[in-house]
Amino acid sequence: MSVDSVFVHKMWNDHELSKMVKGGVPFPMLSDGGGKVGSVYGVYLEDAGVEARGRFIIDPDGIIQGFEVLTPPVGRNILESIRQIQAFQVVRKSKGTEATPSGWKPGKMTLKPGPDLVGRVWEVWKTKMAFD
Amino acid sequence: MAKEMKVGCARPTGGPVGEAVIEATGGKTQQPQQKEVRQMVTVGKKAPDFTAPAYQKGKFIEVKLSEYLGKWVVLCFYPGDFTFV
Numbered sequence: 001m002s003v004d005s006v007f008v009h010k011m012w013n014d015h016e017l018s019k020m021v022k023g024g025v026p027f028p029m030l031s032d033g034g035g036k037v038g039s040v041y042g043v044y045l046e047d048a049g050v051e052a053r054g055r056f057i058i059d060p061d062g063i064i065q066g067f068e069v070l071t072p073p074v075g076r077n078i079l080e081s082i083r084q085i086q087a088f089q090v091v092r093k094s095k096g097t098e099a100t101p102s103g104w105k106p107g108k109m110t111l112k113p114g115p116d117l118v119g120r121v122w123e124v125w126k127t128k129m130a131f132d
Numbered sequence: 133m134a135k136e137m138k139v140g141c142a143r144p145t146g147g148p149v150g151e152a153v154i155e156a157t158g159g160k161t162q163q164p165q166q167k168e169v170r171q172m173v174t175v176g177k178k179a180p181d182f183t184a185p186a187y188q189k190g191k192f193i194e195v196k197l198s199e200y201l202g203k204w205v206v207l208c209f210y211p212g213d214f215t216f217v
């Protein structure tokens with residue numbers, strides 16, 4: 001979503017993005033003229049008249065589980081967004097009985113918070129697991 | 133799901149839908165009530181619903197966020213088409 005019109009979105013997709021992604025952009029390119037939606041989400045930069053790089057992860061109940069907002073010059077890390085979605089999906093599937101520690105990736109161990117784990121995380125989770 | 137839009141010369145627009153959180157400010161003073169419309173975007177809270185015109189695979193459509201209930205959604209904002217990053 002950006003403040004550009006759907007007509008500009010079409011031109012950008014057809015003339016540039018389709019040269020980067022085969023078949024063009026598969027998902028809807030949303031238009032937010034005037035930044036009305038961006039204002040509600042807190043990402044509309046009034047002085048510049050554009051929207052910051054806001055990324056919101058919304059679960060199947062319509063609840064915001066996470067967001068990240070960057071100023072325009074720095075691009076996002078898509079793999080990190082995907083990792084976060086995978087983590088939120090694991091937590092949701094477990095109905096909140098599992099949590100994903102720092103550095104979690106699919107296949108790595110989760111934590112099962114409960115009375116037995118209090119003060120004993122150090123036994124099952126090592127600092128290096130945040131970095132591997 | 134999303135319905136196709138007829139486009140004319142006017143720029144299609146959308147915007148927030150549904151109730152905004154209306155907060156009375158000023159406490160118990162005698163001033164005329166000042167109301168501030170503020171919608172909270174916070175983790176663990178509902179994503180504010182909106183409609184927005186969109187372009188997708190050769191068609192102009194209208195998208196409503198609440199039509200995606202039941203699915204995971206990634207909503208991305210960016211500064212502008214034909215910019216560099």
